[in-house]
Amino acid sequence: MLSSLALPSWTLAQEDRIDLSLRLLPDYYYREVTPGQTTTLFMEIRNNGNQAITGIRLDANEPEGWTVEFEPGSISYLGAGSSQTVDVNVTAGEKSTQGDYTVTILAEANETRAATSAVLRIEDGPSFWLWIGIGIVGLVIAGFVIVFLRFGRQ
Amino acid sequence: MIERVHEHIIGELNTNARTDTIFVITAIILNLITLGINSGLASSGADTTQTIVMFTFVALIIVVNFVSEIGLLRGRVMRKKLLDGLLKMYKDQGVEGYYDSSLLSDYSLRYNLFMLTVLFTGLIAIIIPFIIR
Numbered sequence: 001m002l003s004s005l006a007l008p009s010w011t012l013a014q015e016d017r018i019d020l021s022l023r024l025l026p027d028y029y030y031r032e033v034t035p036g037q038t039t040t041l042f043m044e045i046r047n048n049g050n051q052a053i054t055g056i057r058l059d060a061n062e063p064e065g066w067t068v069e070f071e072p073g074s075i076s077y078l079g080a081g082s083s084q085t086v087d088v089n090v091t092a093g094e095k096s097t098q099g100d101y102t103v104t105i106l107a108e109a110n111e112t113r114a115a116t117s118a119v120l121r122i123e124d125g126p127s128f129w130l131w132i133g134i135g136i137v138g139l140v141i142a143g144f145v146i147v148f149l150r151f152g153r154q
Numbered sequence: 155m156i157e158r159v160h161e162h163i164i165g166e167l168n169t170n171a172r173t174d175t176i177f178v179i180t181a182i183i184l185n186l187i188t189l190g191i192n193s194g195l196a197s198s199g200a201d202t203t204q205t206i207v208m209f210t211f212v213a214l215i216i217v218v219n220f221v222s223e224i225g226l227l228r229g230r231v232m233r234k235k236l237l238d239g240l241l242k243m244y245k246d247q248g249v250e251g252y253y254d255s256s257l258l259s260d261y262s263l264r265y266n267l268f269m270l271t272v273l274f275t276g277l278i279a280i281i282i283p284f285i286i287r
């Protein structure tokens with residue numbers, strides 16, 4: 001009793017903090033992908049809080065025709081301050097044309113949720129539409145040659 | 155009578171020049187306008203409506219350019235015939251020395267350049283939107 005009066009003890013009630021973060025490795029603004037091919041992105045899931053996070057389920061919001069798979073697909077337990085790497089296998093759509101595509105990754109746990117996104121760029125090789133254009137131009141040139149031979153006689 | 159024929163040939167040549175100018179200017183302006191429209195459509199998105207509109211304009215470019223090229227080719231043939239007649243007339247009148255016959259080949263070269271300009275602006279108007287897309 002006396003000791004408690006003489007030396008009041010401070011009970012530091014540590015506030016419960018739940019903080020889940022997702023980070024794609026390495027950091028990049030965009031990554032080039034090829035239509036129909038699978039590209040693996042590495043994602044770090046980190047528990048920055050002081051409480052364990054359980055039942056983390058991974059899901060993605062991908063462009064039409066694309067598929068996203070996670071390895072592992074879920075994490076049952078992630079202790080405070082710890083992290084885990086997940087392989088994100090992204091398969092670009094076969095018919096996807098040149099351009100930037102955003103894949104949003106969601107991690108939903110029993111206690112919290114987090115999201116991140118990746119910009120994937122398709123720019124290798126001429127696109128389907130370019131071949132269409134080249135085909136039309138080829139036909140037009142052939143047509144002009146015929147016209148020139150047919151109507152150009154003096 | 156020969157003066158009337160001469161006036162008629164000169165009149166035909168003037169009409170021919172005006173028609174060719176219209177063909178060239180119309181084709182080039184239309185090609186440039188369509189290039190702008192299709193480039194805008196190609197960069198704005200890739201839905202079905204935009205694709206149909208784009209291909210409609212491509213069809214328009216092709217038709218107008220073919221019409222212009224055929225018109226220019228026929229115009230070149232017509233101008234040559236008219237100038238041949240004019241030269242013959244000058245020869246008959248003994249004044250052919252005042253008209254250099256090499257002008258005929260100059261006209262032919264000029265027509266080829268006009269046709270090349272129309273053709274290339276047309277091809278660029280077709281291909282650029284597909285590159286953007």
